[in-house]
Amino acid sequence: MLAFSRFLQRFITDTHVFFALKVSCALVVILLPGLYLDMIHETVAMSLGIVAGAIAEPDDSLSGRIKSLLLTLICFWIATLSVQLLFPYPWLFAAGLFCSTWFFIMLGGLGKRYSSISFGSLLVAVYSMMGAAQAPTIWFQPVWLCTGALWYGFISLCWLRATPNKPLREQLAQTCFSLARYCTQKAWLFPSSADEQPSIHQKLAILNVDCMASINLCQEMIARRTEHPDQELQQLIALQAINEQIHERITSSHYLYNRLKEDVHSNRLLDGFREQLRQLGSAVQQLGYATLMNNHYEVSPGLLWGMQALGDQLQFSHEKTPFSASTVNALRFLQKNLQEIVTLLDHADETINASVKQQNKSHKTNVKSDAISAVQQIWSHLSFKSPLFRHACRMSLCLVTGYGLLALFDIKQGFWVLLTCLFVCQSSYTATRRRLFQRIAGTCCGLLLSLPLLWFSPTPGVQLILMAIAAILFFAQLRSNYSLAVIFITLYAMTAFGLLGIEEKSIILPRFVDTLLGSILSFGAVTLLWPEWQFQRIPELLAKATRCNSEYMKAIVSALQTSNQDSSFNQKRIAAHHADSALAQAWVNMQTDPKQQRRYTKLCAALIYRNHSLLSYVSALGVHQELHGSLFEPQLIRYAEFLFQALDESVAALSGKNNDAPIDLSSLSSLPPTDREACVDQRAGLIQQEMNLIGIMTGEILKLSRLLRPLIQSHGPDKSRFWSR
Known part of the structure; x- marks a missing residue:
């Protein structure tokens, strides 16, 4: 019973299930009056x-x-x-x-x-196209569709009022899971051969993408919630600080x-280091x-x-x-670094209470600047060099x-x-290709599963219940398994078609x-209309x-x-990790690009691996606070x-630029010896x-960059054309 209660608690608190439960509450409340x-038709439109x-x-x-609603x-x-007004006029409707x-x-x-609101608005527009011919008046769909959205918004606000910090808590948990996967993967370095190194480091760079994405999302969520922080929010803010320290x-x-x-x-x-890293991953x-x-x-x-x-x-x-x-x-400081992570975990409650005031202050000062930068950002997209602008046109x-x-072909109910175009066509080739197969497979399965509706012809009440169940399952899988989500949304749409008076037998x-x-239109659009292949972005991201x-x-x-640390120390650290994760993500995306668009892959892979390694070595100097203020000798300063x-x-x-005074690579191979013995001063030894x-x-990195430069220059002197092609 104890194991079952823990499973039930974890199931209910799951991010996706929690989201689906909220949707189910909104659907059930409109379903019962609609049946009675x-x-x-009104119930279908509201749903x-x-x-x-x-x-x-x-x-x-x-x-x-409330503002978003x-x-x-x-x-x-x-x-x-x-849509309702322009539907009878095809040319005006197209414009x-x-x-x-x-x-x-x-x-x-x-x-x-x-971005979420804009996608939902386009989705509502397509829904309106599907029901425009059956709508009794031009006000029918606007009123009932917006009523359904308003009702869900009200339920969501009540839900948020009851559990105001639930979304942030869920995202902080996802950050911990990402850090745990990174830690477990890093355990394979102890020991590993030279041949295994590139593969392990590339996997670590890819896992760091998830870590930084989760950390960044938590920062954005905290910035929007610090107007009136309660005690729970303060603890979650401090937990975010713990996660950032663990990540570093x-x-x-x-x-x-x-x-x-x-x-x-x-x-x-x-083997001891490997086992401790695995246990740390499990603890996180x-x-x-x-x-x-x-x-x-x-x-x-x-x-x-x-x-x-x-x-010992x-x-x-x-x-x-x-x-x-x-x-x-090096091994002593590595063991000390792992010990510090254990200390962070062991004294989590004390650390939370101790860092509340500092975190509150730091996040409050960023809210206004973030809002200003968001407004300024829209103007930067009004150019064909912007991926968002190209995606909007596409x-x-x-x-x-x-x-x-x-x-042209007078396709009935072909909206x-x-x-399909709305859900499949994404801003990148990689995402579109992934959605393409998921959409086709999910639709086929959904259509097959909808065949019992034809055989048994259930009553409208039963169909409404099935439609609500399909919608709930859709939202339970939407953020984790898109293929399954497509199956359920197909069942949902097929049931809605039947309730709107469209014969199911004629639409499968x-x-x-x-x-x-x-799917063909989406794939053609992302392939032919201003595609941005990853090999074009990687040199810029590497730089x-x-x-x-x-x-x-x-x-x-x-x-x-x-x-003393510089006031922008933490910002520079986060910027370095964000740049590294963006680079790794581009590398992952390039693996799905067409073969003719995968250029200098081995060279880029070597650079990406070394960039992540460089960041890891630089981070080692940053995490040991006892090093700060150490005597940094003149020869070390010159070497730096x-x-x-x-x-x-x-x-x-x-x-793609030439350097008039190139650096001698042999000078980078070894560091001049210090005046003090490393065995006497461990801090100097680690530095x-x-x-x-x-x-x-x-x-x-410099050697590989020089090899990549002529390949970049071969695309022409105008670099801006190279990136926008």
Whole structure:
């Protein structure tokens, strides 16, 4: 019973199930009166409004959610009323479809809130097209669709009032799960061969994409909720700070891992590091579950004991067969870094209470600047170089083309083509290709599962119940399994067609053909209309990542010379990780691009692997606060300045520019010895070791950047044309 209760608690608190329960409440309340009053058409229209309202719902605070709801209702009203008014006039309808699609997609440039609302508005417009011919008056659909959206908004506000911090709690849990996966993957480095290194580091770079995406989303959610923070919100804000510290420590590297087997002769010690990293991953995952279910969290005593045993094993192995000074210093600081993560987990409650005031202050100061930058950002998209602008034009032409085919061939109830285009056509080739197969497979399964509706012809009441169940299951799977979600939304739409008086037997085959046609249009649009292949973006992203690593390293070197961190230290750290995750994501996307569009893949893969390694070595200097204020000797300062020059040349090479005074690569291979013995001062030993590793990675990045430069230059002197092609 205890195990079942825990399963039930975890099931109910699951992000996707929780979302589906909210939708089900809204649907059930309109379903019962609709059955009792025999208002089938009105109930169907309201349910469509609920679905669109749920999809368009942004995450926000209570006041922000109210503003978003008002804006959603205005956009929904304009979308559905304009469809109803222009529907009898094909040419005006096509022009209105193009303009409204372009406007709503560009509205998404203001931020994620507006992006959700704009997509929901386009969805309502397509729903209105499907029912325009059956609507008794021009006001029928605008009134009932918006009523459904208003009702869901009211339910959502009540839900948010009861659990105001639930979305943030869910996202913080997702951050913990991402960190746990990264930590578990990093355990494979202890030990690993030189041949395994690139694969492991590439996986780590990809996993870091999820980590940074979750951390960034949490930051945005916190920024929207700090007007009137309650005690629970303050604790969640502090938990976000803990996650950021864990992320920085987990992503740091203290050794050149392909030398571990050679330099560390104790397999038991390396196995100990691997096991501790695995246990840390499990502990962080348990923190995520405790956060999600709002339960007490306690670190396993076995982890505390294992970390102490690891330190004892390190000391024993060193006394038995001494390691080199650089090796033992690196391993000691690595063990200390893992110990600090355990300390963060072990004293989570105390850390939360201690960091409330600081976190509150830091987030409050960013709200206004974020709002100003969001308004300014929309103007930056009014150019054909903007991916959002190109996507708006692409989607507008795709929908208008689909509508033109419907009018040209007189396809009855063919607006499923537009619905498919809306869901399948994404801003990138990779996302569109993934949605393409998911949509076709899900639609086919949904159509097959809808065959019992033809055989048994259930009553309207039963069909309404089936439609509500399909909608609930759709939202339960929407954010986790799109293929399953398509199956349920297909069942939902088929049932709605039947309730609106359209014969199901006549639409099963046409719906499959419509899905294929919409998928072909979407794939053609993203392939032929201003495609942005990833090989065109990667050099630019590499240059940005290298530049951000250089800026982060400058901030760390400054902290090593003084005991104070620069005010922008944390911003530079986050910027470096964001640039690294964007680069890794582009690399992942390039694997699905057409083969003829995958260029210099091995060279880019080598650069991406080394960029993530460089960031890890730089982070190792940043996480050890006891290093800050250490005596940074003159030769180290000169060496650091030399590294900055090498990184600047790498940025220039990745931008396709020539350098008049190239850096001598041989000068980056080794660090000048310090005046003090590393074995006497462990801090100096770690600084020297990490600077040496940074120098090795910097030299390799510079060498590869020089190889990539002629390939970039071969695309022409006008770099802007190269990126926008």
